[in-house]
Amino acid sequence: MDRISVNRFSFRRKGSHKKNKEENAEPEFNFSTLSYISQDEAEKMNEELLSEYAFNEVQLLELAGYSSAVATAKCYPVEKMTRDNGAILVCCGPGYNGGVGLVCARHLKLFGYRPTVFYPVKSNMASICDSLSRQCESLDLPFLSYFPSESHLIQDSYNLVVDALFGFRFKPPVKDTFASVIETLKKVEIPICSVDVPSGWGAESASPDGLQPELLISIAAPKRCAKLFQGKFHYLGGRFVPRTLEQKFDLKLPPYPGTDCVVELKTQKSTEDEKPDDTGE
Amino acid sequence: MSDRKEKRSKSEGGIPPGNLGQFPNENNRSIPDIAANVPLMESARDGQRGTEKYHEKSEMAAGKGWGVAYYKQDYPERDLDDDVNPNDTLVQDVSSTAVLTPLDDDLVGEVKELEDRGNWTGRFDFLMSLLGYSVGLGNCYPVEKLTQGNGAVLVCCGPGNNGGDGLVCARHLKLFGYNPTLFYPKKPNKPLFDNLTKQCQGMELPFLSEFPTDVEVIQRSYSLVVDALFGFSFQPPVRPLFAGVIDTLKKVETPICSVDVPSGWNVEEGDPNGLQPQLLISLTAPKRCAKLFKGRFHYLGGRFVPRALEQKYDLQLPPYPGTDCVVELNTGNS
Numbered sequence: 206m207d208r209i210s211v212n213r214f215s216f217r218r219k220g221s222h223k224k225n226k227e228e229n230a231e232p233e234f235n236f237s238t239l240s241y242i243s244q245d246e247a248e249k250m251n252e253e254l255l256s257e258y259a260f261n262e263v264q265l266l267e268l269a270g271y272s273s274a275v276a277t278a279k280c281y282p283v284e285k286m287t288r289d290n291g292a293i294l295v296c297c298g299p300g301y302n303g304g305v306g307l308v309c310a311r312h313l314k315l316f317g318y319r320p321t322v323f324y325p326v327k328s329n330m331a332s333i334c335d336s337l338s339r340q341c342e343s344l345d346l347p348f349l350s351y352f353p354s355e356s357h358l359i360q361d362s363y364n365l366v367v368d369a370l371f372g373f374r375f376k377p378p379v380k381d382t383f384a385s386v387i388e389t390l391k392k393v394e395i396p397i398c399s400v401d402v403p404s405g406w407g408a409e410s411a412s413p414d415g416l417q418p419e420l421l422i423s424i425a426a427p428k429r430c431a432k433l434f435q436g437k438f439h440y441l442g443g444r445f446v447p448r449t450l451e452q453k454f455d456l457k458l459p460p461y462p463g464t465d466c467v468v469e470l471k472t473q474k475s476t477e478d479e480k481p482d483d484t485g486e
Numbered sequence: 487m488s489d490r491k492e493k494r495s496k497s498e499g500g501i502p503p504g505n506l507g508q509f510p511n512e513n514n515r516s517i518p519d520i521a522a523n524v525p526l527m528e529s530a531r532d533g534q535r536g537t538e539k540y541h542e543k544s545e546m547a548a549g550k551g552w553g554v555a556y557y558k559q560d561y562p563e564r565d566l567d568d569d570v571n572p573n574d575t576l577v578q579d580v581s582s583t584a585v586l587t588p589l590d591d592d593l594v595g596e597v598k599e600l601e602d603r604g605n606w607t608g609r610f611d612f613l614m615s616l617l618g619y620s621v622g623l624g625n626c627y628p629v630e631k632l633t634q635g636n637g638a639v640l641v642c643c644g645p646g647n648n649g650g651d652g653l654v655c656a657r658h659l660k661l662f663g664y665n666p667t668l669f670y671p672k673k674p675n676k677p678l679f680d681n682l683t684k685q686c687q688g689m690e691l692p693f694l695s696e697f698p699t700d701v702e703v704i705q706r707s708y709s710l711v712v713d714a715l716f717g718f719s720f721q722p723p724v725r726p727l728f729a730g731v732i733d734t735l736k737k738v739e740t741p742i743c744s745v746d747v748p749s750g751w752n753v754e755e756g757d758p759n760g761l762q763p764q765l766l767i768s769l770t771a772p773k774r775c776a777k778l779f780k781g782r783f784h785y786l787g788g789r790f791v792p793r794a795l796e797q798k799y800d801l802q803l804p805p806y807p808g809t810d811c812v813v814e815l816n817t818g819n820s
Binding site: 258260268271274275312315345444445448449450463466 | 621
């Protein structure tokens, strides 16, 4: 039986063209001019993408989820994880943010991590999230049917937590099921990666009742609350915004490098030691 | 469209079950009905995806109760060994409302894989695999090195799903900094393709009203051609419009990048007189005809096959590096 062999040492090394690119690089993006959008703008942008630009939610969720996974992997390489072979807890809320989390979990599994999903409530987007969660199941991702009651249980079992509970549509306060989840997560000492908006925060302001993530992955454009983000790494993902939409909302965003689906937003103070590991690039 | 219905059933009949494109499965298993128990979403019934056939909604999705944490079983083995009437195994995408590229005609190497895809991954994977195509292209032909027309790329989209793939690919290419122009003469009259077209228009991609017949014009105006005319399920004859396009493309010196199968090739045997692309990006697994690919770059995209399936069908797929959505395959041709 013929096999196609993998040539990892092909003549054209991946990324070799980038050397030339750096020589001709455009002036670096000035992050003090970075745009942050309001909750209202975020909703309008989303609405336009779905109507005038004829995208559908599934496409956007997929691209957002993939970017979240890539950014997480860049900042927390699986080889460096100490517990249980790359075990990660992915917490998914009832709406779009939760949907992004499910996609993210799936990609993280393909990247070699071992995600466990917590997905207790699927209210707004039942049909879409049905299929997303089934996809996770078929990749053998376990689903927790109750949230660990104490933070030490989480930090003993997992290397990091992906927070996909609430997104830009959320308005405090947190209710019901999720109130205790967030309380517990606030006490964990392992890193938290939040998708788009740290859960418990509104889109426009931080909240002491919400989470303090180490990595924030802004989708499409950073929300205003990201100005108050105190963590280590801030990435932009969800590379699907058409130029005309960017112009309409006057978005000043750094260019994505080459074909990458994420770009680091250098808004956080970081030392050399903390810089994410760009493996393979 | 009835054409597509016929096409697909022909290819189902025509392809021995268990053939894996490049990696034939000796057992010739009959086509399993994997998705029989998979719940269906309401919106999936609205006919957006044309010729698919749907199953009744199951109770599987009906709430996981609170209780002890559980682990999902391994992907069900039991269904895969049943002998099933092939006519009952038309499992298409059951999992999304999506208006993504359906690829239901472009059976990826074989019907069983389609079912696998339809069962658990849905359209999302096609979105990602199309991202893969564009990334692969970006790796091989970095935009800053293209000489004609500021990264101008001519994307030729056929009348079926391969054409839909081309539309998605073009959109990503635009985001990556290329300047794609689309040739899309036969858009199927379906919301899916309407939306994909609209997305391209929203990205300011021009659509040619006719195909340039002059080889020189193409060579001068574009640095690359993306061939998204016909895919796996292509059955001759080619209608005259597209025959002319393929003839012209055979003569251009501009590098051609083919999506999944070089257009017009027989999926098993290729076509020595057909298009000779320089870059081929295979979806999920290479098709048998890829053995006859003589171009420079062969990539694999569509990083979504769960390991259980890979093992089950003995797909010898290379690992994807890190977080990449494409992996380069050795062609021995460069």
